[in-house]
Amino acid sequence: MPFVSARTQKSSYDVIVVGSGAAGGQSAYTLSMDGAKVLMLEAGRKYDPALETPMFQTPDMAPLGGAGTPEKPFGFYDATVDGGWQVPGEPYVRASEEDAGRFEWWRARMLGGRTNHWGRISLRNGPYDFKPYSRDGLGFDWPISYEDLAPYYDKVELLIGVYGTSEGLENTPDSSPGCLLPPPKPLVSDHLVAQRAKRLGIPVIPGHRAVLTRPLDSARVPARLHPGNVTAQKILAEDMRSRSACIWATPCGRGCSIRANYQSTTVHLPPALVTGNLDVRTDAMVYEVTLGPEGRASGVSFVDRTTGKHQHVTARAVILAASACESVRILLNSKSAQFPNGLANSSGRVGRYLMDTVGSSLGGQIPLLESLPPLNEDAAGGHQLYVPWWLYQDQHAGKLGFARGYHIEFGGGKGMPGDGTGAKMEWLTGGSYGAKFKQDVRRYYGSFVYFDGRGEMIPNDQSFCEIDPSVKDKWGIPVLRFHWEWSEHERRQAAHMQKTFADIIGAMGGRTDAAPQADGARAIAPGGSIIHEVGGAMMGASPATSVTNQWCQTWDVENLFVTDGAVFASNADKNPTLTIMALAWRAADHMLERMRRKDL
Amino acid sequence: MDRRTTIKWVLAASAAWSFPAAHGAHAAIPARGYGTDPKLQKAYRRGELWPLTLSAPQRRLAGILADLIIPADAYSPSASAVGVVDFIDEWISAPYPLHLQDRTIVLDGFTWLDAEAARRFGKGFSDLEESGRVGVCDAICNESRAVPEHRGAARFFALYRDLTAGGFYSTPVGRKDLNYIGNVPLARFDGPPPALLKSLGLL
Numbered sequence: 001m002p003f004v005s006a007r008t009q010k011s012s013y014d015v016i017v018v019g020s021g022a023a024g025g026q027s028a029y030t031l032s033m034d035g036a037k038v039l040m041l042e043a044g045r046k047y048d049p050a051l052e053t054p055m056f057q058t059p060d061m062a063p064l065g066g067a068g069t070p071e072k073p074f075g076f077y078d079a080t081v082d083g084g085w086q087v088p089g090e091p092y093v094r095a096s097e098e099d100a101g102r103f104e105w106w107r108a109r110m111l112g113g114r115t116n117h118w119g120r121i122s123l124r125n126g127p128y129d130f131k132p133y134s135r136d137g138l139g140f141d142w143p144i145s146y147e148d149l150a151p152y153y154d155k156v157e158l159l160i161g162v163y164g165t166s167e168g169l170e171n172t173p174d175s176s177p178g179c180l181l182p183p184p185k186p187l188v189s190d191h192l193v194a195q196r197a198k199r200l201g202i203p204v205i206p207g208h209r210a211v212l213t214r215p216l217d218s219a220r221v222p223a224r225l226h227p228g229n230v231t232a233q234k235i236l237a238e239d240m241r242s243r244s245a246c247i248w249a250t251p252c253g254r255g256c257s258i259r260a261n262y263q264s265t266t267v268h269l270p271p272a273l274v275t276g277n278l279d280v281r282t283d284a285m286v287y288e289v290t291l292g293p294e295g296r297a298s299g300v301s302f303v304d305r306t307t308g309k310h311q312h313v314t315a316r317a318v319i320l321a322a323s324a325c326e327s328v329r330i331l332l333n334s335k336s337a338q339f340p341n342g343l344a345n346s347s348g349r350v351g352r353y354l355m356d357t358v359g360s361s362l363g364g365q366i367p368l369l370e371s372l373p374p375l376n377e378d379a380a381g382g383h384q385l386y387v388p389w390w391l392y393q394d395q396h397a398g399k400l401g402f403a404r405g406y407h408i409e410f411g412g413g414k415g416m417p418g419d420g421t422g423a424k425m426e427w428l429t430g431g432s433y434g435a436k437f438k439q440d441v442r443r444y445y446g447s448f449v450y451f452d453g454r455g456e457m458i459p460n461d462q463s464f465c466e467i468d469p470s471v472k473d474k475w476g477i478p479v480l481r482f483h484w485e486w487s488e489h490e491r492r493q494a495a496h497m498q499k500t501f502a503d504i505i506g507a508m509g510g511r512t513d514a515a516p517q518a519d520g521a522r523a524i525a526p527g528g529s530i531i532h533e534v535g536g537a538m539m540g541a542s543p544a545t546s547v548t549n550q551w552c553q554t555w556d557v558e559n560l561f562v563t564d565g566a567v568f569a570s571n572a573d574k575n576p577t578l579t580i581m582a583l584a585w586r587a588a589d590h591m592l593e594r595m596r597r598k599d600l
Numbered sequence: 601m602d603r604r605t606t607i608k609w610v611l612a613a614s615a616a617w618s619f620p621a622a623h624g625a626h627a628a629i630p631a632r633g634y635g636t637d638p639k640l641q642k643a644y645r646r647g648e649l650w651p652l653t654l655s656a657p658q659r660r661l662a663g664i665l666a667d668l669i670i671p672a673d674a675y676s677p678s679a680s681a682v683g684v685v686d687f688i689d690e691w692i693s694a695p696y697p698l699h700l701q702d703r704t705i706v707l708d709g710f711t712w713l714d715a716e717a718a719r720r721f722g723k724g725f726s727d728l729e730e731s732g733r734v735g736v737c738d739a740i741c742n743e744s745r746a747v748p749e750h751r752g753a754a755r756f757f758a759l760y761r762d763l764t765a766g767g768f769y770s771t772p773v774g775r776k777d778l779n780y781i782g783n784v785p786l787a788r789f790d791g792p793p794p795a796l797l798k799s800l801g802l803l
Contacts, residue, residue: 056783058770058783060771061643062644063638066770067766069634070633070697071638187791187792248789249784368800372796374779374780376781376784379791421778422761426758430742431741431758433741433757433761434734435671437670438670438777441765445778
């Protein structure tokens with residue numbers, strides 16, 4: 001009975017995992033495949049992508065043509081359940097409502113969390129990204145190097161299935177042979193971006209996304225991931241055979257009922273449940289890690305959201321994987337005589353150095369792409385190609401005026417028409433309506449491209465979260481209050497993105513759909529809006545200045561671990577999910593070894 | 601049309617564009633939307649989740665205007681023929697902040713159209729000949745070219761054109777009109793034909 005209730009749940013486990021997304025899924029997978037008895041607690045409801053995903057539904061079947069609303073911010077068919085920038089009954093507080101100081105907190109209250117809807121972009125941090133302070137004196141170094149995490153990047157790529165290539169570029173790591181699936185073919189617009197960007201000296205290479213462009217190698221991968229563990233190999237091989245490869249249709253953000261892309265619910269949880277070692281309890285809103293004798297975590301307390309009842313469950317070890325800010329919230333709300341400022345917070349750094357990704361966007365219209373013949377460009381759902389950060393030499397020579405870099409995600413093509421098709425074209429059509437408008441829409445459909453910059457934010461003292469002294473959620477749990485500030489580095493980076501995008505659009509013979517924004521403060525998206533929030537329980541080399549060690553183990557409480565983005569010491573331009581999973585796997589391996597030695 | 605009605609429309613229209621803040625919601629809109637966990641796999645009918653609110657004369661005007669923007673041609677039918685009036689009615693009757701804002705713009709726009717038609721031709725917009733309707737729309741179809749007193753109406757027209765297009769191109773007919781051929785499972789994806797790439801200088 002893997003999905004448990006108050007009645008069927010055991011009274012104690014080896015490990016409690018709080019959260020079921022990328023970090024919780026990976027933690028539970030690694031532990032249960034190796035025999036540990038795990039209880040996963042998820043605040044949201046049970047969710048089954050095989051039954052619930054709207055795969056081929058079209059916009060005419062949805063209210064408002066599927067357009068986003070505050071209740072479904074990424075569109076009606078987005079996989080997110082009970083989530084968004086605001087969750088009913090679960091407020092948070094912003095210290096500032098000004099754009100520059102605003103932080104938006106995205107949450108998804110559902111099994112699998114935000115892995116159900118994410119972009120699936122899976123980039124590795126490079127060697128520089130783990131030692132940023134050593135390189136430019138800003139921020140913090142990680143207590144690990146790229147070499148420490150590289151084997152786990154390999155493992156995660158092999159398990160979840162990531163397409164891409166190894167290009168041998170600076171700080172853009174190669175994967176070990178056999179780890180990556182072949183990338184999808186580029187679209188017409190991709191070819192044009194690549195050709196013209198290269199003329200500007202900007203490299204364009206295949207993207208990396210967690211989508212199966214062919215079936216996983218179930219004959220070889222299981223033995224590589226679980227050497228010596230025949231049971232795990234067998235379970236994984238069977239599970240891999242039951243995942244379908246991409247059928248080149250339907251947006252990944254809806255989720256995937258045939259399990260052709262990575263979601264915790266389609267990749268991590270199914271084999272973990274087959275082991276019989278994993279129990280999952282949904283609608284379990286954890287609010288406190290309890291402290292037992294000898295300063296060890298004894299378990300967690302949670303509210304059953306369906307009954308409102310409070311419950312406590314015990315375990316030998318606790319993993320917080322509730323998402324960076326939610327894990328911070330649980331730590332700060334876990335107060336005791338020994339930890340009056342929150343659990344594992346003797347450094348005072350719980351909640352500090354919150355980071356997001358620097359984001360800025362610009363679109364354009366390209367005459368060369370007008371009136372092309374019919375093409376099926378659904379492809380693998382986007383990100384066939386991307387631009388890795390390329391200006392290391394200029395930056396080293398002091399020519400850029402900001403530290404750290406960004407990568408560029410871009411797209412175009414003849415996607416499914418919808419509620420935005422034909423909109424906001426007055427600048428191209430001169431305001432046509434009638435027969436001419438219909439012709440104009442046909443002419444311009446498929447001729448638009450967009451560019452999204454995704455850049456590194458340097459942690460700063462002004463960006464953090466803490467417990468609000470008065471506001472509580474509907475369960476009576478104190479909520480977070482966010483403080484946010486960008487530095488000149490991020491603002492200048494955002495302005496640089498705008499200029500780069502305009503240059504590329506110009507080189508494509510196109511026009512930008514808005515004037516490129518030279519003022520970085522206006523070019524940059526608000527904090528949290530890229531949904532790459534990390535930090536708040538930073539890992540480090542010293543208990544005085546960090547919350548966890550390199551194993552995601554809190555310095556203060558030896559059987560308490562944080563395996564989500566909270567432990568990030570920096571936030572490279574690379575999207576954080578792959579690194580979260582690699583860190584979680586590495587931490588779980590360490591826990592298993594210590595449990596075998598009986599010292600955990 | 602009687603003169604009193606004409607004057608009422610003209611006054612309402614001038615109020616609409618001069619004092620937008622003073623112009624609140626035109627009819628009661630329910631407070632609830634579809635929630636954060638709606639069923640995603642069923643096909644919804646317009647008006648199923650919240651009531652449609654346009655009156656019969658407003659729906660008539662809505663259809664006439666939508667068909668001025670997207671008329672039938674050799675390739676596809678008109679906007680109203682594929683349910684765009686229902687789409688727009690659902691949109692402006694929805695309980696979300698953006699939609700409430702659009703509601704005010706659209707309903708004020710309808711009022712303005714009638715007032716402008718009354719001012720120029722002595723009857724409501726829906727009762728004009730095609731040439732009269734086009735005359736009114738030509739003045740507001742491009743915000744940057746519109747005279748200052750027509751800017752508000754031009755913003756309405758731009759929104760209404762966007763909604764009409766959104767309603768039209770999100771239907772099967774609209775997808776066919778644009779020759780969209782995706783949303784079908786494929787055994788493989790070969791990318792664009794090499795001949796096409798060659799013709800564009802990309803190969």
